[in-house]
Amino acid sequence: MFNDLYNINIEANISKWDKRSRNYEKGVFDYFRIIQKQVLDLIDFKSDTNFLDIGCATGWAVEYAAAKIKGKGKSIGIDISKQMIKKAITLSRFNNTYYKIADAHKLDFKDNYFDYILCTNSFHHYIYPDRVLKEIHRILKSNGKFYLLDPCTDSLFVRKINSWLQQKEKAHVAFYSTKEISILFSKSNLLHQVKKTKFKILKLYIGKKINPRGVYDGECEIIR
Numbered sequence: 001m002f003n004d005l006y007n008i009n010i011e012a013n014i015s016k017w018d019k020r021s022r023n024y025e026k027g028v029f030d031y032f033r034i035i036q037k038q039v040l041d042l043i044d045f046k047s048d049t050n051f052l053d054i055g056c057a058t059g060w061a062v063e064y065a066a067a068k069i070k071g072k073g074k075s076i077g078i079d080i081s082k083q084m085i086k087k088a089i090t091l092s093r094f095n096n097t098y099y100k101i102a103d104a105h106k107l108d109f110k111d112n113y114f115d116y117i118l119c120t121n122s123f124h125h126y127i128y129p130d131r132v133l134k135e136i137h138r139i140l141k142s143n144g145k146f147y148l149l150d151p152c153t154d155s156l157f158v159r160k161i162n163s164w165l166q167q168k169e170k171a172h173v174a175f176y177s178t179k180e181i182s183i184l185f186s187k188s189n190l191l192h193q194v195k196k197t198k199f200k201i202l203k204l205y206i207g208k209k210i211n212p213r214g215v216y217d218g219e220c221e222i223i224r
């Protein structure tokens with residue numbers, strides 16, 4: 001797995017997001033909070049819930065989840081960017097939050113550990129998305145839920161942005177269609193798990209309500 005392609009992608013992401021960490025909370029990414037909040041508000045957090053945000057940046061979702069957990073459960077954020085994690089630690093307000101510099105391709109957590117895993121606008125940066133999904137599958141409890149929020153190439157507009165970013169941006173790998181995502185899910189075994197737990201696919205439109213759509217019997221939240 002650790003080939004040149006992988007190294008170039010990781011370096012590009014570290015470099016891009018280290019720089020963006022300086023003013024990330026004030027920037028163009030504020031609309032991510034709206035969609036993260038919509039999804040996090042669906043979760044029935046308990047005092048022993050273990051929550052993970054993959055590609056957490058400065059930790060907004062981790063803190064939001066931590067505020068709801070209030071117990072021995074943990075709210076954990078990982079990110080490849082050291083500067084994002086440093087900032088997240090500085091901004092952290094709860095003692096049940098944990099931040100770690102880590103790569104989504106190698107998640108250093110025990111099997112069946114998390115009740116909920118979130119990944120917002122980070123998945124399109126992963127050079128081996130199937131590998132990441134396998135890791136998610138491994139660390140997610142069998143009745144756990146994984147929320148994936150990412151632009152979706154079912155939309156022509158997103159397809160155009162995708163092609164443009166693929167030419168211009170080393171840190172960008174790909175946005176996917178619902179079909180491609182479901183193929184990836186089945187490769188990683190997540191589909192099997194998803195079926196067992198009766199997850200639902202949800203489509204999320206920025207700034208609007210989340211609309212359930214039964215593309216397959218799995219849970220996946222995709223932004224168009």
Ligand SMILES: C[S@@+](CC[C@H](N)C(=O)[O-])C[C@H]1O[C@@H](n2cnc3c(N)ncnc32)[C@H](O)[C@@H]1O
Binds near residue numbers: 013032057078102
């Ligand atoms: C567009 S930002 C989204 C951050 C956050 N989830 C949000 O919604 O505000 C993408 C984040 O993914 C992180 N990232 C990129 N590649 C990664 C990888 N291989 N492992 C972990 N994090 C990664 C970046 O460092 C960056 O913080």
